[in-house]
Every structure is written in C-alpha cells, then in structure tokens.
Amino acid sequence: MGLTMSYSKTALISGASSGIGAVYAERLAARGFxxxxxxxxxxxxxxxxxxxxxxxxxxxxxxxxxxTNEADIGRIENVLRNEAIDLLVNNAGMGPNASTAVMSDADAAATLALNVNALVRLTRAALPSMRTRKTGAIVNVGSVLAFHALPSTSLYSATKAFVLTFSRGVQQEVKDDGIVVQALLPAGTITEFYGTAGLSIDDFDPRVFMTAEQLVDAALAGLDRGEEVTMPSVHDQHLWDDFDAARQKLFGGTQNGAPAERYLVA
Structure with a gap:
C-alpha cells in the first residue's frame, strides 16, 4: 500500500515555498497531483x-x-477538514541553532508550535476525511536527530523524536483504514535551513549532505513502497530493523511490576 494506489490526487504541502517543500511540489505536480x-x-x-x-x-x-499563528493554522485545518486532500506533507519546521539556556523564548515557543503543534493539528484535521474515504497518505518530515541530540539541538532533536513517535502511533491507529503514514527522517540535506548559520552550497560535502531533490525522490520511492519509516541516507536497512527490534524488546522488558534488582537496597 503506497502512493501509487488510486488517488484523486490532491496534495497539501506545508513549508512549500523553498527547499524540501518546493521539491515535493515539483515532484508531485509531475505525478499529476x-x-x-x-x-x-x-x-x-x-x-x-x-x-x-x-x-x-x-x-x-x-x-x-x-x-505558529492561531488564525492561520485554523484556516489550513478547515481546508483539510472540508476538502478531499489525499496527501498531506507536514514539512514546515524550524530548528534554532542554540543551546537550551541561550535560545530565546520566542524561538523556543515557535519551534514547539511549528514542529509539534502544527504537525499534530494538521494531521488530526486530515484524518477524518481520509478515514471516511478509506484512502490517503500523510508524510511527517522529521530528522535523524530524532535519535540523537547535539549541544545545540536539544529542543529540535526532541521535537523530531516526537514526530517519529507520534507517526508510529498514528500508523497503528489507521492501519485498517487504507491510510499510509510515513515518518521521513532526513540526514544532512542542502537547503536554506542552514542559511542562518552563514553556510553556502560550497560548504557542503556531497559525501555527507544530499540535495533536496535526492531526498524527496528517495522519500517518494519509500512512500510508494508503503514504508512506515524512511531514512534516505541509511544504506544498511538492517540498522533500522535492529534498532526497531531492540526498541520493542526494551519496551517488553519494562512490564515487570517490581524494581530491578540493581535498585534494591541490600
């Protein structure tokens, strides 16, 4: 089950004016959306x-x-509730490059509003119509930093960990409704996202950073395959399989009703 199934082909893309969102627009237009x-x-x-x-x-x-504006997000929710949107790409996001204590209150609030609140609200607005029609797809753009935090990415990494966990939960909720939910986890990608750090395209090593075009093409291939989690830069699929299996094993080991022996006072 993936994007190649029967669709009336209308996609809503947030953060569409540049970078990854703009490439999604170009690629989906080429597919007839x-x-x-x-x-x-x-x-x-x-x-x-x-x-x-x-x-x-x-x-x-x-x-x-x-x-991040209440009136504006309400307008987009209304579109998703009242129109037949077949594909929602939750791409809008931000990530101030600053430590927790140094980051401004405004940047912290905006990061949570955009990366978490907006993504949840647009997903919730899209789901009822998709469920009624028994078809649809949602792409939630996260990051490989969902697995890792750097000294200047504590909040950003936490929001992307939320995107991954939220997406995995929604996948289970809609598994019988004909809806595909994809958590897309890019690594370093050449976009304007890095512009605030004063970087130019010449600063990016192609052995480490991929282009937005490469990312979106891989993401759409993953969506066509019905993948729940797509990491375009990870060549060894077993890395994800092993991680996910370890996650499930760890969770299974939490339900024991008593403290572990190492915490018992002799």
Missing part, C-alpha cells in the same frame, strides 16, 4: 505556482499562512 501550497512567504509561493503551472496542467493554489 493538484496542489495546495502553504508557507509564510506569499511571493515565493506565487513564483513557484507560476513555474509549476507553466510546466503543465496541474492546478496550484497557494495559501500564505504562518503555522
């Missing part, structure tokens, strides 16, 4: 929409919205 593109920057959305429409007959609608 009509698009609803959501981002803060109306000018960039308009430029992208014009480019896509010149390339083919795809219908492209743009909605300028800041998903």
């Amino acid at each position: 009509n698009l609803v593109l959501v981002a803060r920057r109306a000018d960039r959305l308009s430029t992208l929409a014009e480019k896509l429409q010149q390339a083919g007959s795809t219908s492209v609608r743009t909605i300028a919205a800041d998903l």
Whole structure:
C-alpha cells in the first residue's frame, strides 16, 4: 500500500515555498497531483505556482499562512477538514541553532508550535476525511536527530523524536483504514535551513549532505513502497530493523511490576 494506489490526487504541502517543500511540489505536480501550497512567504509561493503551472496542467493554489499563528493554522485545518486532500506533507519546521539556556523564548515557543503543534493539528484535521474515504497518505518530515541530540539541538532533536513517535502511533491507529503514514527522517540535506548559520552550497560535502531533490525522490520511492519509516541516507536497512527490534524488546522488558534488582537496597 503506497502512493501509487488510486488517488484523486490532491496534495497539501506545508513549508512549500523553498527547499524540501518546493521539491515535493515539483515532484508531485509531475505525478499529476493538484496542489495546495502553504508557507509564510506569499511571493515565493506565487513564483513557484507560476513555474509549476507553466510546466503543465496541474492546478496550484497557494495559501500564505504562518503555522505558529492561531488564525492561520485554523484556516489550513478547515481546508483539510472540508476538502478531499489525499496527501498531506507536514514539512514546515524550524530548528534554532542554540543551546537550551541561550535560545530565546520566542524561538523556543515557535519551534514547539511549528514542529509539534502544527504537525499534530494538521494531521488530526486530515484524518477524518481520509478515514471516511478509506484512502490517503500523510508524510511527517522529521530528522535523524530524532535519535540523537547535539549541544545545540536539544529542543529540535526532541521535537523530531516526537514526530517519529507520534507517526508510529498514528500508523497503528489507521492501519485498517487504507491510510499510509510515513515518518521521513532526513540526514544532512542542502537547503536554506542552514542559511542562518552563514553556510553556502560550497560548504557542503556531497559525501555527507544530499540535495533536496535526492531526498524527496528517495522519500517518494519509500512512500510508494508503503514504508512506515524512511531514512534516505541509511544504506544498511538492517540498522533500522535492529534498532526497531531492540526498541520493542526494551519496551517488553519494562512490564515487570517490581524494581530491578540493581535498585534494591541490600
């Protein structure tokens, strides 16, 4: 079960004005999807929409919205509740490069609002219609930092761990409803995300960083395969299989009703 099944082909993409979101728009338009593109920057959305429409007959609608703003996120929820959206790409996100104590209150709040709250609310808004129609797909863009935190990524890593765990839970909830939920976990990818650090494309080692085009092509291939977790940069699939098996074994070992012997006072 994956993206190649029968769809009426309308996709809503958040964070669509640049980087990974813009490449998703290009690739999905090429697959025949009509698009609803959501981002803060109306000018960039308009430029992208014009480019896509010149390339083919795809219908492209743009909605300028800041998903950390209550009124704006409410508008996007209404689209998902009231229209037949077959594919939701939760791509909008941010990650200030700062330690917990140094990060501004505004950046901390915005990171939680965008990476966690917006993703949950848009997913919840999309699911009822998909369940009724017994078809649909949701892509939640996380990060390999879901497994690892650096001194300057504590909050960002925590939000991406949330994305992974939330996605895995929703997968179980909708497994009998014809809905595919994919947790996409990119590693280093060349986008404007790194622009705030003053990096240019010449600073990226292609042995470590992939392009947004490579990432999205791999992500869509994984979605076509019905993958629940897609890590485009991980060549050895057994790494994930072993990790997931260890996770399940560890959880199974927690249900014992008594403290472990190492915590008992002699």
